Amino acid sequence: MKKKRKDLLGLRGVEREEIEEILATAEQMREISRRKVKKVPTLRGRTVVTLFFENSTRTRTSFDLAAKRLSADTLSFSVSTSSTTKGETLMDTARTIFAMSPDAVVVRHSCAGAPHLLARHFPWTVLNAGDGINEHPSQALLDMLTMRDRLGSLEGRKVAIVGDVQHSRVARSNIFGLTTMGASVRVAGPGTMCRSDLAALPVEIRHTVDDVVKDADVIMMLRIQRERLGRAVLPSAREYAAFYGLDLERLSRARPDVVVMHPGPINRGVEIAADVADGPNSVILDQVTNGIAVRMALLFLLLGNAEDASPT
Amino acid sequence: MKKKRKDLLGLRGVEREEIEEILATAEQMREISRRKVKKVPTLRGRTVVTLFFENSTRTRTSFDLAAKRLSADTLSFSVSTSSTTKGETLMDTARTIFAMSPDAVVVRHSCAGAPHLLARHFPWTVLNAGDGINEHPSQALLDMLTMRDRLGSLEGRKVAIVGDVQHSRVARSNIFGLTTMGASVRVAGPGTMCRSDLAALPVEIRHTVDDVVKDADVIMMLRIQRERLGRAVLPSAREYAAFYGLDLERLSRARPDVVVMHPGPINRGVEIAADVADGPNSVILDQVTNGIAVRMALLFLLLGNAEDASPT
Amino acid sequence: MKKKRKDLLGLRGVEREEIEEILATAEQMREISRRKVKKVPTLRGRTVVTLFFENSTRTRTSFDLAAKRLSADTLSFSVSTSSTTKGETLMDTARTIFAMSPDAVVVRHSCAGAPHLLARHFPWTVLNAGDGINEHPSQALLDMLTMRDRLGSLEGRKVAIVGDVQHSRVARSNIFGLTTMGASVRVAGPGTMCRSDLAALPVEIRHTVDDVVKDADVIMMLRIQRERLGRAVLPSAREYAAFYGLDLERLSRARPDVVVMHPGPINRGVEIAADVADGPNSVILDQVTNGIAVRMALLFLLLGNAEDASPT
Numbered sequence: 001m002k003k004k005r006k007d008l009l010g011l012r013g014v015e016r017e018e019i020e021e022i023l024a025t026a027e028q029m030r031e032i033s034r035r036k037v038k039k040v041p042t043l044r045g046r047t048v049v050t051l052f053f054e055n056s057t058r059t060r061t062s063f064d065l066a067a068k069r070l071s072a073d074t075l076s077f078s079v080s081t082s083s084t085t086k087g088e089t090l091m092d093t094a095r096t097i098f099a100m101s102p103d104a105v106v107v108r109h110s111c112a113g114a115p116h117l118l119a120r121h122f123p124w125t126v127l128n129a130g131d132g133i134n135e136h137p138s139q140a141l142l143d144m145l146t147m148r149d150r151l152g153s154l155e156g157r158k159v160a161i162v163g164d165v166q167h168s169r170v171a172r173s174n175i176f177g178l179t180t181m182g183a184s185v186r187v188a189g190p191g192t193m194c195r196s197d198l199a200a201l202p203v204e205i206r207h208t209v210d211d212v213v214k215d216a217d218v219i220m221m222l223r224i225q226r227e228r229l230g231r232a233v234l235p236s237a238r239e240y241a242a243f244y245g246l247d248l249e250r251l252s253r254a255r256p257d258v259v260v261m262h263p264g265p266i267n268r269g270v271e272i273a274a275d276v277a278d279g280p281n282s283v284i285l286d287q288v289t290n291g292i293a294v295r296m297a298l299l300f301l302l303l304g305n306a307e308d309a310s311p312t
Numbered sequence: 313m314k315k316k317r318k319d320l321l322g323l324r325g326v327e328r329e330e331i332e333e334i335l336a337t338a339e340q341m342r343e344i345s346r347r348k349v350k351k352v353p354t355l356r357g358r359t360v361v362t363l364f365f366e367n368s369t370r371t372r373t374s375f376d377l378a379a380k381r382l383s384a385d386t387l388s389f390s391v392s393t394s395s396t397t398k399g400e401t402l403m404d405t406a407r408t409i410f411a412m413s414p415d416a417v418v419v420r421h422s423c424a425g426a427p428h429l430l431a432r433h434f435p436w437t438v439l440n441a442g443d444g445i446n447e448h449p450s451q452a453l454l455d456m457l458t459m460r461d462r463l464g465s466l467e468g469r470k471v472a473i474v475g476d477v478q479h480s481r482v483a484r485s486n487i488f489g490l491t492t493m494g495a496s497v498r499v500a501g502p503g504t505m506c507r508s509d510l511a512a513l514p515v516e517i518r519h520t521v522d523d524v525v526k527d528a529d530v531i532m533m534l535r536i537q538r539e540r541l542g543r544a545v546l547p548s549a550r551e552y553a554a555f556y557g558l559d560l561e562r563l564s565r566a567r568p569d570v571v572v573m574h575p576g577p578i579n580r581g582v583e584i585a586a587d588v589a590d591g592p593n594s595v596i597l598d599q600v601t602n603g604i605a606v607r608m609a610l611l612f613l614l615l616g617n618a619e620d621a622s623p624t
Numbered sequence: 625m626k627k628k629r630k631d632l633l634g635l636r637g638v639e640r641e642e643i644e645e646i647l648a649t650a651e652q653m654r655e656i657s658r659r660k661v662k663k664v665p666t667l668r669g670r671t672v673v674t675l676f677f678e679n680s681t682r683t684r685t686s687f688d689l690a691a692k693r694l695s696a697d698t699l700s701f702s703v704s705t706s707s708t709t710k711g712e713t714l715m716d717t718a719r720t721i722f723a724m725s726p727d728a729v730v731v732r733h734s735c736a737g738a739p740h741l742l743a744r745h746f747p748w749t750v751l752n753a754g755d756g757i758n759e760h761p762s763q764a765l766l767d768m769l770t771m772r773d774r775l776g777s778l779e780g781r782k783v784a785i786v787g788d789v790q791h792s793r794v795a796r797s798n799i800f801g802l803t804t805m806g807a808s809v810r811v812a813g814p815g816t817m818c819r820s821d822l823a824a825l826p827v828e829i830r831h832t833v834d835d836v837v838k839d840a841d842v843i844m845m846l847r848i849q850r851e852r853l854g855r856a857v858l859p860s861a862r863e864y865a866a867f868y869g870l871d872l873e874r875l876s877r878a879r880p881d882v883v884v885m886h887p888g889p890i891n892r893g894v895e896i897a898a899d900v901a902d903g904p905n906s907v908i909l910d911q912v913t914n915g916i917a918v919r920m921a922l923l924f925l926l927l928g929n930a931e932d933a934s935p936t
Contacts, residue, residue, distance in 0.1 A: 033413045039385070045661030047689065054475035058408060061387060065359065065412055070387045074691045075685060082926070092889060096682060098911035100689055101657045177539030265404060344723045349669030351697070370720060373699060377671065380697045453762055577716060600723035 007119040007126040008298055010135035013178040019181060023145050025297035031067060033217055033292060035260035046103040046303055049078045051093070053109040057140075062288070066295035072303075075102070084280060092120075092256045098122045103303050107131070122196035125302045133167045139263055142294040144181065146286050147218055150279070152260045155182035160212035162244060163189050163222030163271055164234075165208050166197050169224060170263050175201050186212040189222075190234060190244060207245050213254045220261040221246050221272045224249065237270050247273035251281065259283055313392045319431040320460050320610055322447035323488040329403045331493060335457050337609035338602065344381060345604055355384035358415040358615055363389045363405070364441070365421040370576060371441050371451075373444050374600070378607035385613075387414070402426055403433075410434045411622060415615050419443070425543040437614045451575055452485035454606040456493065458598050459530055462571045467494035474526035474556060475534030475583055476546075478509050482575050483534060487513050500524040501534075502546060521556055525566045532573040533558050533584045560586035563593065571595055631743040631750040632766040632922055634759035635801040635835060643805060649767050649921035650914065656693060667696040667927055675701045676753070677714070677733040682888060683753050683763075686731045686912070696927075697728070714738055715745075722746045728925050731755070749926045757791045763887055764797035766918040768805065770910050771842055774883045779806035785838035786868060787813050787846030788858075789820050794887050795846060799825050810835040813846075814868060815891055833868055837878045840903035841902055844885045845870050845896045861894050871897035875905065883907055 011019070048067035050060045060076065079093055088300065089108065097105060104125040108278040112132030117118045120125040130136040142152060151157055161176055165171045165187040175185050181204045186204045188211060196206055206212045213219055224240060239293045243248070244258065260272075260281040277284060301312055315340055323331070344352055360379035363371045372388065373525060379386045391405055402421065409417060416437040420426040424444030431438040442448040455464060463469055477483045477499040491514045498516045500523060510517055518624050519526045525531055536552060546552065553559070558572065572584075572593040580586045635643070656662055658787075671799040672691035674684045684700065691698045703717055714733065723727060731739040736756030743750040754760040768778060775781055785804055789795045789811040799809050803826045810828045812835060822829055830836045837843055848864060858864065866873070870884065884905040892898045901908060 015478055035357070038359060038413065040356035044657070045663035046663060047692075057389060061389070062412070063389060065385070068359075073689070075689060077681065077685070092892075094910050095909055096888060099909040100686070100916055101662065101913065264408060268404075285407055285411040288408050289413065347669070350671060350725065350727075351669035369701060373701070377697070377699060380671075518907070576720060580716075597719055597723040600720050601725065606723055 001010045007115070007128075007212060008137055008302065009116050009119060009126065009128045010116065011137045011140055012135065014137075014177070014180065016182075018062045019141070019144070022032050022294065024302065025301055026145050026293040029300065030290065030293035030298035039069050039071060041071045043067065043070040043103075043303055046072040047075060047101065048106065049075045049077060049097055050106045050129070051079070051108075051189075052112070052279060053079050053098060053107075054130065055092070056108060056130070058288075059080045059108065059291075060106075060180060061182050062291045063127075063129065063138075063295050066292050067261045067299055069292070070296055070299055072299070073088070075100075083287055085162065090117070093095040096124065098124060100248065104299060106237070109300075110310055112217060115304050123211050127298060127302070130169055133169055135173045135174070135176075137173045137177075138294055138298060139170050139293070140177040142169075142244075142287055142290040143174055143220065143261060143263075143297075144177055145290045145294055146261065146283050147259060149286065149290075150206060151217060151282060154178060157217040158181040158215055158216040158253070159183050159185050159220060160216035161187045161203075161222065162209050162246065163224060165189050165203075165222065166256070168222050170199070171207060174220065175203055178189040186216070188212045188241075188244075193302060209246070210253060213246075213250060216254060216258055218259045218261060219254060222293065223263060223265065224267060224271045226267060226270070237267075239268050241273075245269075245273065246276050247277055248279075251279075257281070265296070313416075313579070314474065315449050319427070319429060319433075320426050320449055321438065321440045321615065322448065323449045323452055323485045323492070326455070326489070326492065327365060328341065328372065328494075330504040331453070331456070331489060333593070334453055334609050334613065335460065337613055338453070338457050338605040341601065341608035342605035344608070345601070350381050350382060352381070353383045353617055354612060355382040355415075357579075358384040359387060359413065360384045360416045360418065361387045361389060361409055361412075361414040362418045363391070363409060363420075365391050365419075365426070368442070369599075371420065371603075372418075374522045374531075374603045375439075375441065375450075376608050378604050379611055381604070382608055382611055384415070384611070387412075388440050388488070402429070406430050406434065410436060413551070426548075431614070437522075439610060439614070442481055445481055447485045447488075448481040450603070450607055451482050451487050452489045453610075455486055455532065455575075455597055456571065457487055457602045457606055458595050459571060461598065461602075462595060463529060464492060465609075467543065469495040469496050469529040470527055471497050471516075471530040471532060471533065472495060472528035473532045474497045474521050474524060474558065475536060477501050478536065480534050483532075487515055491535065491582060498528070500556075502552075518540075521562065522565060525558075525562060525570075528566060528570055528589060530571045530573060531558060531566060535575060535577065536579060536583050538579060538597060549579075553582050557581075558588050559586065560587055560591075562587055563591075569593070570617065573599060576600065629926065631739070631745060631752075632761055632926065633706075633750065633752045634765055634802070635742050635761045635797045636759065637759075638801070640806075641766070642681075643765070643801060645792075646765055646918065646925065647772065649713070649925055650765070650769050650917040653920035654914065654917035655925065656920070657913070658790070659695050661879050662764060663693050663695060665695045667694040668690065668764075670696040670720075670927055672696045672728045672752070672923065673699045673715070673721055673723065673724075674732065675732075677703050677731075677738070678754065680754070682734060682912075683732065687751075687753065687762075687919050690916050691923055693916070694920055694923055696727070696923070699724075701861045714741070718742050718746065728923060733855050739914060744807060751922060751926070754793055757793055759791040759797045759800075759879075761801075762919055762922060763913070764801040765922075766911055766914040767794075767798055767844065767885060767887075768801055768833045769914045770885065770907050771920055773881060773910065773914075774799060774907060775841060778802060778842070781807040781811050781841040782839060783807050783842040783844060784840035785809060785811045785827075785844045785846065786833055786870065787848060789813050789827075789846065792846050795844075798844065799827055803897065810836045810840070812842060812868075814864075820834060833870075833874065834877060837870075838928040840882055840886060841871060842883045843878060846889060847889070848891060848895045850891060852893070861889060861919060865894050865897075869893075870896050870900050871898065872899055872903075873901075875900055885911060888912065896904045
């Protein structure tokens with residue numbers, strides 16, 4: 001990234017060359033986790049803080065482990081947003097954290113734009129680990145790395161994203177990243193959910209899951225918020241599975257070598273059937289492994305500098 | 313262990329030679345915690361994950377500190393089993409963790425057999441930190457190390473275990489380990505609790521606490537689950553103390569040099585009186601100290617290899 | 625400290641020379657946090673435990689980061705005091721922790737004297753991180769360091785402390801430390817709160833906030849416990865702000881270069897107005913930064929020894 005970037009807030013507007021650099025660095029980083037000694041001294045003495053206003057053990061742990069494998073010190077803040085006025089909590093908590101001289105702060109917040117606010121106010125590196133329904137760039141980068149492992153290149157590939165696309169930051173970051181990399185994205189999901197908001201994005205909206213599945217190179221199933229099922233906006237879990245879930249029968253209509261993805265944690269039997277999640281097309285666990293590699297790459301590229309020519 | 317063992321799931325079937333090796337290694341490890349610099353580089357760059365589906369600050373911390381003193385990176389997952397179907401949580405959480413390339417996973421779960429399931433499915437080391445009412449091997453090993461410190465050898469020793477033996481994984485692991493090492497075990501506890509299930513184990517069942525206490529070399533008091541007291545199965549706390557608790561009066565009927573143990577945390581005044589817990593016969597704090605040493609030994613033996621000839 | 629001090633339990637009775645030494649060491653430590661590699665090997669292999677019976681992410685994190693920047697291993701225990709008899713929990717938990725061979729234990733407890741009890745019973749270093757309404761010495765030390773940064777010397781300075789002084793351990797530690805260093809302290813707060821208990825302390829009690837503010841070199845606003853507002857003892861939040869809060873209007877009656885402090889987290893619009901907290905007189909964030917430096921200094925002075933002549 002040649003020192004030009006202080007933060008990573010989203011993939012919208014990030015150029016292809018930069019994504020290539022991140023993915024190439026992540027491939028090198030992945031080697032470190034395969035060694036017996038899974039640790040390099042690159043970020044020794046640096047402090048990486050995870051500041052999560054929404055609970056997520058998986059993403060927080062992935063960043064934490066990535067930082068540790070680069071020898072950084074890590075600090076974890078989990079803040080409940082319910083107790084106080086949100087704006088106050090965000091800025092005052094952030095000020096306190098930044099006064100502790102961290103090198104990078106990894107932020108998750110239920111409000112879109114929260115990491116951007118922090119990045120503008122503070123001189124330190126901010127990594128967006130999910131902001132409202134806006135972006136979740138490290139997830140999309142690990143998804144792209146996982147696709148590339150299977151498909152070689154993303155150029156011209158057809159990626160189907162299925163589920164509540166319009167409320168999904170995972171979907172949005174993937175849409176920005178994938179189209180920049182030359183792939184095309186088609187989406188499908190419950191009718192109530194795929195509406196005008198998506199029109200502004202470079203995606204093709206199809207109305208049945210079978211429509212997007214049939215010629216896809218990749219099927220990305222989104223996690224459904226179980227607490228939203230059975231309300232006005234969404235059908236019951238059983239209906240959801242029948243209409244929008246990916247089971248073996250539906251999968252049989254896709255290409256035999258289609259890559260099946262899910263950001264996890266999965267609701268087995270709702271958006272994805274157990275035998276699909278655990279089957280030969282699934283790369284769900286590769287996504288987890290690549291998550292650490294991508295986050296190591298981001299920390300290295302954003303915090304490392306010229307002298308640290310090689311991470312290894 | 314000469315690379316033959318991948319996991320430690322229980323002491324049932326573990327041979328005497330292997331237990332001797334663990335205890336001897338733990339004695340070396342104990343020296344490390346007595347130094348000013350309580351750290352050796354043996355497991356630098358290795359990742360040790362504690363995955364606890366039941367809450368236990370003490371055991372988790374003990375493993376965590378053991379790993380840190382060997383220079384491993386540690387990661388802690390606490391999962392509430394109440395929220396989702398247990399089987400699902402276990403396997404999906406485990407898959408996610410194993411995709412992060414840990415070297416060892418320390419598992420506690422309310423279902424007997426959960427660590428065994430993980431050990432079968434994954435190529436990495438699994439350490440059982442308590443599974444249902446089945447086993448808790450590191451606890452029994454630290455208990456045996458503590459007994460040996462006082463008694464020299466376990467051969468021919470008489471160990472009394474008092475309390476809800478039949479529902480105690482601590483008791484079961486001790487029964488397997490102690491009898492392998494040549495000690496004999498006698499148990500006593502509330503009549504409703506010491507029944508047929510115990511008949512299959514190599515123990516002698518006695519019906520009053522005084523009966524087991526009188527000629528014992530060691531008295532191991534089990535922790536009673538306070539929430540179970542006063543229900544149909546158990547008397548009130550006051551009655552429990554009177555019939556099954558160890559107070560000074562009852563202790564006076566034992567050998568004067570009897571060793572008093574408790575896995576902690578203790579319910580003072582219920583299963584053990586405060587003046588007994590804090591008295592000269594008690595080795596309760598030595599158990600804690602030995603816990604770290606035993607867990608360092610297990611991590612070293614399971615993860616270390618030929619080149620790491622000496623831990624120090 | 626020349627090995628004479630095992631613990632730091634409070635500033636009452638601590639001599640000027642010793643406070644000077646701590647503050648001078650903290651200034652050196654502060655340099656470490658400004659480097660790219662924010663870490664020195666001074667306490668490598670030492671174990672620092674934070675044992676908090678009251679919740680406080682900020683103070684716990686500050687000690688944790690201080691220990692990490694000195695390369696110590698850290699362990700965090702958060703204990704809820706509600707579940708069991710307090711005395712039991714304290715001593716039994718402490719015994720367990722001390723059996724793990726920590727080098728220092730940082731304790732916060734709702735009962736005054738709890739850290740003193742531990743310091744008497746155990747040979748290891750105890751650092752008081754707040755005990756009831758008694759003392760919070762590291763907070764006062766960081767406050768004094770922050771004042772000195774702005775004012776050069778504390779000798780002859782006038783410090784106003786505003787709020788529920790009589791129930792504030794922050795106020796008490798500051799009163800002891802500041803008067804030892806030659807400053808004078810004046811306090812003001814709600815009439816129900818500033819009573820006879822304060823008469824024993826070397827402070828001047830004034831009855832309106834304007835009275836203490838007008839000639840002060842430093843105004844230290846105390847955090848109000850929101851849950852106590854609107855009860856018999858305290859007015860509503862709105863009234864509190866009007867009578868005892870620091871807003872721009874009230875600040876305009878103080879010296880133009882007055883230093884405004886708050887231990888955080890702040891209740892914006894209650895004890896301090898947002899534009900004052902964020903204004904040019906405020907040093908609230910410097911307090912956070914200095915907190916890490918002071919805690920590094922304390923750990924270094926209490927745990928380091930002759931051979932470790934320099935922390936850097």
